[in-house]
Amino acid sequence: MAYKNEWWKTGVIYQVYPRSFQDSNGDGIGDLPGIMQRLDYLQWLGVDAIWVSPCFPSPMVDFGYDISDHTDIDPIFGTLADMDALIEAVHARGIKIILDYVPAHTSDQHPWFIESRASRDNPKRDWYVWRDPAPDGGPPNNWLCRFDGETVWEWDEKTGQYYMHYFFKAQPDLNWHNPELRATMLNILRFWFDRGIDGLRVDACYRAIKDPLFRDNPPNHDWHDGMDPSLKMIEKYTKNLPAVHQFNRWVRAVADEYDERMLIGELYLSTEQVVTHYGQNDEFHLPLNSGIFSTPWYAEAMHGLVDHYESSLPEGAWPNWVIGNHDKHRFATHVGKAQARVGMMLLLTLRGTPTLYYGDEIGMADVEIPLDEIQDPWEKSAPNLGLGRDPERTPMQWDSSPNASFCQAEVSPWMRLSDDYKQVNVASSRDKPYSMLSLTQAIIQLRRATAALSIGDYYSLYAPEGIFAYRRLQDDEHIIIALNFTPYPKTWILPVEMRGVSTILLSTLLDRQGEKLGESLDLRGDEGVILGRCS
Ligand code: GLC
Ligand code: CA
Numbered sequence: 001m002a003y004k005n006e007w008w009k010t011g012v013i014y015q016v017y018p019r020s021f022q023d024s025n026g027d028g029i030g031d032l033p034g035i036m037q038r039l040d041y042l043q044w045l046g047v048d049a050i051w052v053s054p055c056f057p058s059p060m061v062d063f064g065y066d067i068s069d070h071t072d073i074d075p076i077f078g079t080l081a082d083m084d085a086l087i088e089a090v091h092a093r094g095i096k097i098i099l100d101y102v103p104a105h106t107s108d109q110h111p112w113f114i115e116s117r118a119s120r121d122n123p124k125r126d127w128y129v130w131r132d133p134a135p136d137g138g139p140p141n142n143w144l145c146r147f148d149g150e151t152v153w154e155w156d157e158k159t160g161q162y163y164m165h166y167f168f169k170a171q172p173d174l175n176w177h178n179p180e181l182r183a184t185m186l187n188i189l190r191f192w193f194d195r196g197i198d199g200l201r202v203d204a205c206y207r208a209i210k211d212p213l214f215r216d217n218p219p220n221h222d223w224h225d226g227m228d229p230s231l232k233m234i235e236k237y238t239k240n241l242p243a244v245h246q247f248n249r250w251v252r253a254v255a256d257e258y259d260e261r262m263l264i265g266e267l268y269l270s271t272e273q274v275v276t277h278y279g280q281n282d283e284f285h286l287p288l289n290s291g292i293f294s295t296p297w298y299a300e301a302m303h304g305l306v307d308h309y310e311s312s313l314p315e316g317a318w319p320n321w322v323i324g325n326h327d328k329h330r331f332a333t334h335v336g337k338a339q340a341r342v343g344m345m346l347l348l349t350l351r352g353t354p355t356l357y358y359g360d361e362i363g364m365a366d367v368e369i370p371l372d373e374i375q376d377p378w379e380k381s382a383p384n385l386g387l388g389r390d391p392e393r394t395p396m397q398w399d400s401s402p403n404a405s406f407c408q409a410e411v412s413p414w415m416r417l418s419d420d421y422k423q424v425n426v427a428s429s430r431d432k433p434y435s436m437l438s439l440t441q442a443i444i445q446l447r448r449a450t451a452a453l454s455i456g457d458y459y460s461l462y463a464p465e466g467i468f469a470y471r472r473l474q475d476d477e478h479i480i481i482a483l484n485f486t487p488y489p490k491t492w493i494l495p496v497e498m499r500g501v502s503t504i505l506l507s508t509l510l511d512r513q514g515e516k517l518g519e520s521l522d523l524r525g526d527e528g529v530i531l532g533r534c535s
Pocket of ligand 2: 026
């Protein structure tokens with residue numbers, strides 16, 4: 001059923017945050033051999049691809065998003081041989097593997113930057129973004145750093161210029177206008193594709209290109225105290241510049257040198273802006289649709305989002321959806337445990353490629369991290385605004401033994417585990433027929449077995465307040481999904497052609513399979529169902 005060369009259309013992607021998945025060598029930090037030990041689980045769950053967040057050499061100031069060598073593996077995570085073994089092992093199971101590609105910046109410990117800052121005439125000077133001070137000696141313009149809302153410009157005493165860092169000051173920005181830098185960065189894509197990687201998730205891609213005129217950003221008049229300090233300015237000249245599409249085409253052209261490779265672009269933009277990053281099918285295969293993160297969790301809002309996104313997609317573009325990642329608070333915390341099941345059904349039944357964040361399938365929630373254990377540089381730079389990302393990066397909960405078997409009992413994990421791991425974990429959830437994990441696995445199976453769910457068209461349906469209902473249609477296979485976003489029971493009169501011929505294929509509460517319906521569907525509070533037509 002998969003389209004030729006397009007595994008990523010029918011596949012379910014699973015994001016592994018490598019630090020937190022499985023420790024194999026007793027240092028309390030997850031690693032590549034650890035992922036290897038858990039492949040049986042991922043195969044059982046039924047995912048088609050894993051995306052492993054950065055595992056390259058790094059001082060770990062931003063937990064691997066500050067790369068000091070793009071073509072090796074950090075010893076914390078293992079070796080290049082471990083990565084080769086992982087690639088081979090996932091492929092042997094028919095699973096694809098996606099890595100991160102971080103084009104906008106490197107670590108300040110990267111040999112390129114060490115050279116670049118050595119002198120003004122160093123051949124790599126222009127690989128990074130260096131500027132003279134403003135006439136008053138201050139920073140060249142008013143651009144603000146994403147992490148602390150202070151200037152993006154860091155003064156370099158030795159060479160008398162400022163360098164730009166959109167994220168932490170230990171993450172100097174690269175200058176893609178420089179042809180040598182560009183060629184070198186594009187070769188890194190080839191390095192990983194040659195090693196057998198199936199796709200790359202391109203980090204902060206809409207920030208790869210900076211305004212060549214370095215114009216000031218306009219002030220954001222809606223900003224007030226208590227808001228993310230980096231939002232004081234509207235990011236007119238620091239993100240999503242028109243020239244970024246050229247950058248997209250550069251990376252896409254490299255992917256197209258190979259068969260069946262896929263690029264995801266990390267973008268946090270409006271729907272109208274996101275869809276421009278498909279280009280003429282010459283930019284990203286999947287520009288990240290972060291719509292669910294920014295849409296209030298109620299049926300009408302979600303209905304509006306999905307319809308708007310679907311109708312904005314250019315001809316031939318394939319959609320994608322996500323409810324969790326390493327930068328966002330856990331979905332189960334955001335919408336609550338009961339609605340998290342509805343959200344999982346939504347994610348896995350919308351048209352398009354879903355990405356599941358590790359642990360969401362068992363209902364892991366945010367973990368409160370005490371002040372003296374905070375590790376995320378964002379929380380450290382802009383404290384107490386709820387921006388910190390530690391809560392959603394805690395170790396995977398495998399079973400009820402000490403440290404949830406993420407690491408050995410006597411080892412202390414790099415980040416504390418959730419207190420609830422004795423109840424919420426893979427082993428106990430697998431045994432429970434009604435668990436979140438059983439639900440996730442069952443929807444993935446149904447999706448795989450049902451063409452309408454994996455590749456069918458999407459049409460939204462009229463439904464009473466609080467219910468979001470839609471149809472997936474492939475040839476004459478009709479599937480209906482009805483999701484109750486409220487805690488109250490609701491009744492929905494079925495669309496005409498479904499009356500008297502509908503069966504429940506799956507309920508989020510996993511107890512109504514096979515139930516035949518008459519004219520209407522009674523949904524319990526917080527319940528979602530998938531309906532098929534009986535033949
Ligand atoms: C992306 C990553 C995030 C990181 C940032 C800087 O947004 O997802 O974790 O901090 O880029 O590289
Ligand atoms: Ca380890």
